[in-house]
Amino acid sequence: MGKVVLKLEDDISTDVIYPGRYMATVLPSETPRFAFADMTDFNGALTAGRVPPGSMIVAGKNFGCGSSREQAVSALKGHELTIVAHSFARIFLQNAINLGLRIVTAPGIEAAGGDEISVRGETVVNETSGASYPVVKLPQARQAIIDAGGLIPFTRKRLLQKKSGDSHN
Amino acid sequence: MGMTVVEKILARASGRAGVRAGDVVEPAVDLAMSHENAALVINQFLEIYGGTALEPLVWDPSRVAIIFDHRVPAESAKTASNHKRVREFVAKHAISKFHDIRGDTGGICHQVLPESGYVRPGSVVVGTDSHTTSHGALGAFAFGIGATEMASVWALGAALNVEVPGTIRVEVTGDFPPFVGPKDLILHLIGRISAQGANFKVIEFHGKTIDTMSTSGRLVLCNMAVEAGATSGIVPADGETARYLREEAGVEGPQPATAADPDASYEQIVSIDVSSLVPQVACPHTVDNVKPVTEVAGTKVDQVVIGSCTNGRLDDLEVAAGILRGRKVARGTRMLIFPASGKIYAQALRKGLIADFMAAGAVVMNPGCGPCLGVHEGALGDNETALSTTNRNFKGRMGNSSASVYLCSPAVAAASALEGVITDPRKGRD
Numbered sequence: 001m002g003k004v005v006l007k008l009e010d011d012i013s014t015d016v017i018y019p020g021r022y023m024a025t026v027l028p029s030e031t032p033r034f035a036f037a038d039m040t041d042f043n044g045a046l047t048a049g050r051v052p053p054g055s056m057i058v059a060g061k062n063f064g065c066g067s068s069r070e071q072a073v074s075a076l077k078g079h080e081l082t083i084v085a086h087s088f089a090r091i092f093l094q095n096a097i098n099l100g101l102r103i104v105t106a107p108g109i110e111a112a113g114g115d116e117i118s119v120r121g122e123t124v125v126n127e128t129s130g131a132s133y134p135v136v137k138l139p140q141a142r143q144a145i146i147d148a149g150g151l152i153p154f155t156r157k158r159l160l161q162k163k164s165g166d167s168h169n
Numbered sequence: 170m171g172m173t174v175v176e177k178i179l180a181r182a183s184g185r186a187g188v189r190a191g192d193v194v195e196p197a198v199d200l201a202m203s204h205e206n207a208a209l210v211i212n213q214f215l216e217i218y219g220g221t222a223l224e225p226l227v228w229d230p231s232r233v234a235i236i237f238d239h240r241v242p243a244e245s246a247k248t249a250s251n252h253k254r255v256r257e258f259v260a261k262h263a264i265s266k267f268h269d270i271r272g273d274t275g276g277i278c279h280q281v282l283p284e285s286g287y288v289r290p291g292s293v294v295v296g297t298d299s300h301t302t303s304h305g306a307l308g309a310f311a312f313g314i315g316a317t318e319m320a321s322v323w324a325l326g327a328a329l330n331v332e333v334p335g336t337i338r339v340e341v342t343g344d345f346p347p348f349v350g351p352k353d354l355i356l357h358l359i360g361r362i363s364a365q366g367a368n369f370k371v372i373e374f375h376g377k378t379i380d381t382m383s384t385s386g387r388l389v390l391c392n393m394a395v396e397a398g399a400t401s402g403i404v405p406a407d408g409e410t411a412r413y414l415r416e417e418a419g420v421e422g423p424q425p426a427t428a429a430d431p432d433a434s435y436e437q438i439v440s441i442d443v444s445s446l447v448p449q450v451a452c453p454h455t456v457d458n459v460k461p462v463t464e465v466a467g468t469k470v471d472q473v474v475i476g477s478c479t480n481g482r483l484d485d486l487e488v489a490a491g492i493l494r495g496r497k498v499a500r501g502t503r504m505l506i507f508p509a510s511g512k513i514y515a516q517a518l519r520k521g522l523i524a525d526f527m528a529a530g531a532v533v534m535n536p537g538c539g540p541c542l543g544v545h546e547g548a549l550g551d552n553e554t555a556l557s558t559t560n561r562n563f564k565g566r567m568g569n570s571s572a573s574v575y576l577c578s579p580a581v582a583a584a585s586a587l588e589g590v591i592t593d594p595r596k597g598r599d
Contacts, residue, residue, distance in 0.1 A: 011365075013563035015561070015566050016564055016570075019543070020542035020568070021568055023206070023239065024251060025247070038564070061365055062368065066299060066563055067299050067542070068313045069206070070315040070316045071209075090368055091315060094315060095315035141332055142330065144330060151318060155324055156220075158329070159217065159325060160221060
């Protein structure tokens with residue numbers, strides 16, 4: 001269970017999540033400092049450590065649209081946030097899966113700032129309002145990457161399989 | 170059931186007789202492009218090899234392209250050091266398709282790739298940039314990926330677990346009226362189907378208007394397909410593609426043409442007649458907030474920008490110069506022009522366009538991503554308004570979250586720069 005610390009509308013772009021001027025910063029240990037940098041109150045709360053891990057951001061459709069910059073994902077993951085959105089833009093969704101940011105697609109989700117939300121299998125429950133919303137499952141192909149612990153271990157395993165296959169031929 | 174163009178490309182690249190939307194494939198990658206974010210790709214690539222006892226070598230250095238464009242020349246010591254680190258990696262791995270900060274072969278990745286002949290019809294192109302969709306203009310299946318996914322491609326030479334996207338077919342007919350062109354068409358389409366209307370899908374462009382459109386115009390359409398959420402935009406390769414490759418990219422020999430089957434399955438068909446289209450403007454702060462120029466005419470603009478991977482090509486600069494020639498940019502308005510590549514800059518110089526721009530009071534900047542994403546130069550002041558031929562108008566895009574960005578064609582941008590307010594370029598130019 002986590003508290004909704006930020007409620008956002010449709011079409012939140014990666015320019016809002018991680019402004020372009022910080023793109024020269026790439027290390028996952030450094031990017032979290034610039035999460036939502038132009039939303040100074042929320043960024044201040046994040047960087048001061050006032051947002052506990054497991055907190056929720058609830059957003060509308062097309063969250064993460066725009067630039068493919070992976071910093072937008074590593075910055076949120078660094079704060080151990082969960083994003084529940086009506087839908088996600090393709091590249092952001094894939095980056096989140098690749099890096100292990102927790103994201104949940106719940107097309108009907110309604111929540112206000114401060115509500116307590118929990119994700120139970122294929123349902124998101126707003127514990128404050130009592131309403132529950134179905135979760136759209138990820139395609140099997142993407143779930144396999146999550147199950148492997150992200151794209152790096154997934155690729156590493158494939159690479160080792162490929163090399164051992166090569167040496168047997 | 171027949172296949173769409175992208176289904177055919179993915180079938181070939183995956184070694185299958187046929188695929189259809191929803192299938193999961195692992196296509197071999199023909200070209201893997203990165204820009205400055207190669208610095209992050211390198212980190213992730215080395216991470217993959219960590220603890221494996223394998224030597225970290227890219228699968229095929231001839232298929233990796235790295236083009237510096239986002240922050241050129243470096244705006245900070247941090248960027249310069251990232252550039253330096255990438256250069257060292259490029260040298261060590263003998264990556265030949267490397268375009269450094271140079272006046273002759275440098276430029277924006279989405280212009281350098283096609284003009285260098287790196288993009289071929291029917292190929293699979295991935296790039297760590299969302300506007301990689303651009304390369305569908307040459308009949309390739311081209312899509313944006315993140316840095317970690319690129320690291321995986323560098324290691325394996327394939328994109329893993331790719332779901333074959335469904336396709337939206339867009340049929341375009343009619344002749345463009347004067348001062349209306351590809352940018353107006355794509356803005357109109359995005360306004361019609363919304364910023365998420367093509368999420369996880371391909372937009373395949375067809376029709377007489379597309380058949381007679383130059384590759385430069387097709388690049389505009391495919392570039393902005395991602396602004397409707399599309400995985401990729403694509404124009405099936407044809408005679409114009411072969412002409413472009415031969416005459417403008419120096420690629421000899423016949424080119425394969427991949428056509429959609431007549432009985433291919435489309436998720437949606439959208440028809441557009443451009444003969445009655447008027448100049449379009451995308452208003453703050455989403456690209457699908459599109460209105461006819463007539464509805465926003467008179468809005469004061471502090472900065473006008475012409476350039477980018479969307480509209481920084483020679484035909485764009487010619488349209489702008491035709492409007493600006495012999496006239497002056499309005500007092501109180503700044504005009505910035507950045508050609509998409511060194512090659513285009515040189516062509517514009519020879520044609521006298523750069524002299525026209527400077528005489529009009531515009532500032533001509535070096536090729537690169539320039540002010541588009543607010544990381545380098547041309548940032549906006551508090552509450553200022555920009556009108557730009559770039560592709561995004563999100564809050565904060567040009568470096569200031571209290572500023573507003575409107576998107577338009579080069580004709581609207583040039584006409585507006587003269588007046589200092591958003592202006593219909595058709596007015597007084599019939």
